[in-house]
Each structure stands twice: as C-alpha cells, then as structure tokens.
Amino acid sequence: MTASVELRGVSMDFDKYRAVDNVDVKINPGEFFSFLGPSGCGKTTILRMVSGFIEPTKGDVLIGDQNMKGIGPNKRPTAMIFQNLALFPLMTVWENIAFGLEVRGVDKATRRAKAEELLDLVELPGVADRYASQLSGGQRQRVAIARALAVEPEVMLLDEPLSALDLKLRQHMRAELRAIQKRTNVTFIYITHDQGEALAMSDRVAVMSRGEIQQIDVPQNIYNTPANGFVASFVGENNKFVGQLTSAKKYKTDVGEFAVTLGQGVTKNSKTRLYVRPEHVALVAKPKAGTNAIPAHVEDVSFEGNFATIHLRDKTGRRLTAELRNDPTHPPPAIGSATHVTFNPEKALVLLDSDATAYAEKE
Amino acid sequence: MAALIRRYGIGLTGIIIALTVFWLLVLVILPYFDLFESSFRPYLPAVDVGGPLDVYSLANYLTIFEHPSDFNLNFFGFTFPISIAIHLWVFILTILFSVLTTVTSLLLCYPLAYYMAKVISPKRLSTFMLLLVVPMWVSELLRAFAWFILLAFKGPLTVTLQNLGIITDPIHWTWGLGGFSGVVVTLVYVYILFMLFPIYNSMTSLDSNQIEAAEDLGAKSWQTHWRVVVPHCKPGIASGSVTVFMLAVGSLLVPTLLSSPSSRWFTEVIYSRMFDENDWNGGAAYAFILLFICTIFVSLMMRLFKVGLADIAK
Numbered sequence: 186m187t188a189s190v191e192l193r194g195v196s197m198d199f200d201k202y203r204a205v206d207n208v209d210v211k212i213n214p215g216e217f218f219s220f221l222g223p224s225g226c227g228k229t230t231i232l233r234m235v236s237g238f239i240e241p242t243k244g245d246v247l248i249g250d251q252n253m254k255g256i257g258p259n260k261r262p263t264a265m266i267f268q269n270l271a272l273f274p275l276m277t278v279w280e281n282i283a284f285g286l287e288v289r290g291v292d293k294a295t296r297r298a299k300a301e302e303l304l305d306l307v308e309l310p311g312v313a314d315r316y317a318s319q320l321s322g323g324q325r326q327r328v329a330i331a332r333a334l335a336v337e338p339e340v341m342l343l344d345e346p347l348s349a350l351d352l353k354l355r356q357h358m359r360a361e362l363r364a365i366q367k368r369t370n371v372t373f374i375y376i377t378h379d380q381g382e383a384l385a386m387s388d389r390v391a392v393m394s395r396g397e398i399q400q401i402d403v404p405q406n407i408y409n410t411p412a413n414g415f416v417a418s419f420v421g422e423n424n425k426f427v428g429q430l431t432s433a434k435k436y437k438t439d440v441g442e443f444a445v446t447l448g449q450g451v452t453k454n455s456k457t458r459l460y461v462r463p464e465h466v467a468l469v470a471k472p473k474a475g476t477n478a479i480p481a482h483v484e485d486v487s488f489e490g491n492f493a494t495i496h497l498r499d500k501t502g503r504r505l506t507a508e509l510r511n512d513p514t515h516p517p518p519a520i521g522s523a524t525h526v527t528f529n530p531e532k533a534l535v536l537l538d539s540d541a542t543a544y545a546e547k548e
Numbered sequence: 549m550a551a552l553i554r555r556y557g558i559g560l561t562g563i564i565i566a567l568t569v570f571w572l573l574v575l576v577i578l579p580y581f582d583l584f585e586s587s588f589r590p591y592l593p594a595v596d597v598g599g600p601l602d603v604y605s606l607a608n609y610l611t612i613f614e615h616p617s618d619f620n621l622n623f624f625g626f627t628f629p630i631s632i633a634i635h636l637w638v639f640i641l642t643i644l645f646s647v648l649t650t651v652t653s654l655l656l657c658y659p660l661a662y663y664m665a666k667v668i669s670p671k672r673l674s675t676f677m678l679l680l681v682v683p684m685w686v687s688e689l690l691r692a693f694a695w696f697i698l699l700a701f702k703g704p705l706t707v708t709l710q711n712l713g714i715i716t717d718p719i720h721w722t723w724g725l726g727g728f729s730g731v732v733v734t735l736v737y738v739y740i741l742f743m744l745f746p747i748y749n750s751m752t753s754l755d756s757n758q759i760e761a762a763e764d765l766g767a768k769s770w771q772t773h774w775r776v777v778v779p780h781c782k783p784g785i786a787s788g789s790v791t792v793f794m795l796a797v798g799s800l801l802v803p804t805l806l807s808s809p810s811s812r813w814f815t816e817v818i819y820s821r822m823f824d825e826n827d828w829n830g831g832a833a834y835a836f837i838l839l840f841i842c843t844i845f846v847s848l849m850m851r852l853f854k855v856g857l858a859d860i861a862k
Binding site for chain 1: 755757760768771775
C-alpha cells in the first residue's frame, strides 16, 4: 500500500508569521522524498500538515488524490515517526507496536503476532515484553519504525528521527531506513537539516528556506546543478565570489575575469555570485594563459586520508578551499607556498542570489 | 549525620535535630498517643479516674454497633427498609458521600487540568490560574457560608430561578441526594483545587508528542485519554483523590453548615460525643475508627488501581 502526496498552493500562517509560503509539490507513490533545510524553514510544518495535526491556512493537501481537508490525523493513511520517537513509556514494546491495531479493535492474539512479525522486519526479535526505557537508542528507533508500520500506512512521515543517534549508528540506520522503505514500498517523507542524510537516502529532495521550496530534484542535481545560491551554499561547501556578468560566459570579480557556466534564470542584470566547489578546484603552480586561475598562497593543509583539504588565501584576503584526492605521487603543496587556484568553466557556476541567500548568510 | 555536622556545625545541627524531635514527639506522637490511650478507657466521673472502674476495653469502639434504628434506602424509586446501628449508618453514609465528592471533583478536574496543561496558550494560563486560586484566598468558613446562603431555602438561587420563571415553588437545595446534596456540592467547591493541581502537575509532565503519536496511530480521543493520558496521570489522580477524600471525610464545618434534616456526618458524631456529652474517650475511639477505616479504604483503592505510595509522593 502506497500513495502519492500532493501539496497544492499550501501556505501556513502562525499569527503574523508565515511558516510555509505557497508550496507546490507532488510526491510519487513509493518514493523516498526529503525536505531539507535549516531550522525554521517550514519543513516540520509541512509534515504536520500532511499528518493532519494542523490545517493549512491556504491550499490543499492530497493523499492518494484524496483531499485531506477536515480529516483528522487519526483518519489519515499516514504514520509519523517523531523526532523524540514518542514511544509510550508505560507500555511494553509489543504493546507500543500493536497500539494502532488495538485502537482499531484487533484481538490480542493477532496483535501480538503482528508485533512479533514487525519486530522481525526491523531485525529486533526477542524484546517484545521489554519496556522502551530498557532499550538502546538504535533499538528504540526500530521500535518506532515498527509501530508506525503496524498500521500499514500508505505514507510514512519522519521528523528527523535519526538526529538523537551518534554518528556511527546514524549512518547504519540510514541504510536500514532505506532498506525498509524499499521492502515495504511505502511513500516516505523525510524531514532533515542534514544534507548528507537527505542526499544519501532520498529519491528526490526538496531544499527549503523561509517557507519556500528553493529546488526539487534528484540528489545529484541538487548538488551538481543547484538552482540558486542558497541551495549551493546549504548543500555542500563552496568558494564564493561576488561579481558581474560581462558577456555571455564571462564573469568579472575582484580577482579577475573567469569563463563560467550560467545557472537557472541568470541574465546580465541579475544579482549573482560565482560558486566553485572545493573538489572542483585544482592547484597549479604555473597555469596556462586563458584558463581560470586565481593566485593564492597556501595557509593550511589538513590531510584526512583519502583526501586533503587545502586552505588558501587570495590577494584580497578571501579564504579559499581546495579538496584534493590523496595521490602519493602528487603531494599537496607546502604551507606558505604560492600557487594558483584553477577550475574548469563548466564547474564554475554563476547562480542567482535569492532572498534566501542573504538570509542564510545572516544566520 | 556526620555530613550534616560537617556542613552546618555541631550547634546548628543540634538545633535542627532537637526541633525535629520536638515536632514529632510533642506535637504529633504524644497528643495522638494520649488520645489513643484514652479511647480504650471508659468515660468516668473525675473521682473514678484511675480507680478500679478505669480499665482498658473496646467498649468505646463497640458503641458504633449499638442502637439499631430503621432507615429507608431509596434506589430508583424502590424503597428498602433496613435496620442498622445509627452511628454505623452515619459512618457508611460519610464514606459514601466522601467518595461521591471525590469522584465529582475528579470528573470536573480532569478535563480542566487537560485544558490547562495541553490546550490553553501559556499567556492565558496565568490569568486562568489566578482566577482559580483567588477564591482559595478566602477562608474555608466564608466559602462554605457563601454556599449556605446561595442554597438557602429562599436564597439567591431560588429567587433567581423564580424570577426567570423556571421554578415557582422554592426548593430545598440541600435536601437532594438523601439530604447530602448541599454537603457534597460545597465539599467539592471547597476542596476542588486539591484535586486539580496534582492532576495538572502530572499532565504537564506528559510529552505532547505522546498524545499526537496516539492520535496519529488512529486512536480516537477517548482511546488516547484512556491508554496514554490517564495512565500517565494516575499518580496525580491518586494523590488528588486521596487528599480530597481524606479532607471530605474529616470535614466538620461543611457538613454542619450545609446540613439538611436527614444528613449527619461522622465528624459531627465525634464532635457531639466530645463536646455535647463531654465523653472524650468515646469521641477519641470514633476518631480512630474513622482514621483506621479510611486508611484501610484508601490503601485498598490504591491496590485496586495499582498505585504505589511512592507514586503519590512524586
């Protein structure tokens, strides 16, 4: 059982504050879809509107093509996994999992059997009669997943459920969640501020800022062809340059003019910035004439095994970063040495400054 | 002990301990013990005290089973005549109507506490709290008197309803429930906050996500309350119930003031034995009956609802 979820022109106002602003998105059945954004961007509000805890001020929420207006959370085919999991502390693990069945009047033997079955599904057998407080963080996580799956939802809503776990467990649970999603083919809507999580797990990602969706795309495109400056800076690292488009493919900054690629909607008069990712930068002592090159000196090198991060400064004092793959035959330049930061025109993106960019920088 | 001395010095520690011992011994244990001891001795003229007639016995306690009298029990229009010792009957009615007081307070307080803890905005909560607490600044006596006036035979309630044309003849408001309606209503009013605040406290400690999770999993409102909210609040409910029950059972003022011709509270019996008959021994015996039976009753109830003493102390 799986269903699509669609938001049509959805806005949500709290008093005078607009948390979600005119959002349109269609999530396909069986898709793993993430809303990614900084705290306060409205992603949790979207989740709560889909689950039915709040009704949008404007617009419609559709689940499986059915308008959800006026339908309470207990009647929607959704199940939510809360950030703090919200397991019932006074019930045993199996009672927790079977709660959704209990309130539907399913008899005890069937409930128990279903709970055991789900505990097997989330690879947590033999804890049915324990209490949540007796389990570890990762185990509790699995119980919460099982509890949500027990009601056979068509849509599963996850509100940063991994944020309380330590790094190692978090990475493990990512794969786990993804596997469970594939196994059950339930539509997953996942809320996170962790870009790695969103990119690694999702079929598609919506990047949000200030209540608006900045970009909806597959993870690769979010990273490689961000729609605007906000997406580029929120997802991954960048070397940023303020400047002006001089001709079709030329961008003039305070450290020179570069051949560039234009992002969505960029015209000559638009307010833009140039973005170059650290891993797309090469360090060359004597660059060929006519290539994109910025003279800089190496300030610091941090070697991280498979790659090294080089911190540089150009003549204006701007900090630049390069990420070089580890190659014993080509060691990174020494600290203090002079070099050039070079990059290909197709990896140099000129992107629109959105309102969100300014907002993100203030943060 | 050693830690106390290290922290406060020998002088201050000595004073603290001495005061605690004084409080426990002189203000609690000795008076109760004196009353307890005298409850087993007969009420005698002063010259016979300490004489051959002054022996220990359970006579004072057993008088509760004396003087059988005829009563009519009314249940839904049926009348059952019973014959039972008059003091025992008063005792049973006292327990019964104290239970009714407790249950009524609980039914009123649970939704109110839920509203205060989970629904109302924090800004409005403080106003709400003030409105609830301000009446408590008035003494119990005045609050009981207010209801005495309100429910009087030709009092404000009657007059208002008459002027509105709802009733024509005045009503004895305190004569309902077998003569205990005025007592129960006023007891509920006087002690309701002792029920409200423990429940409210336990409810504020409930994570709102739990309520949402239950709802999200398909629970109807009553199912969420029954399976999630009430179990969480059980200690608060128990604590409030015990307090209100004990206060109601032990109340003397309200049953005296709001009485009807057919109402009698067990505390009134104790009072009249002590002060009208001057029989302190007999009064003490009845007081201990009340204390023991109520303690047993409360323990049984706590056992029944699976609440521990430690939960209540939380």
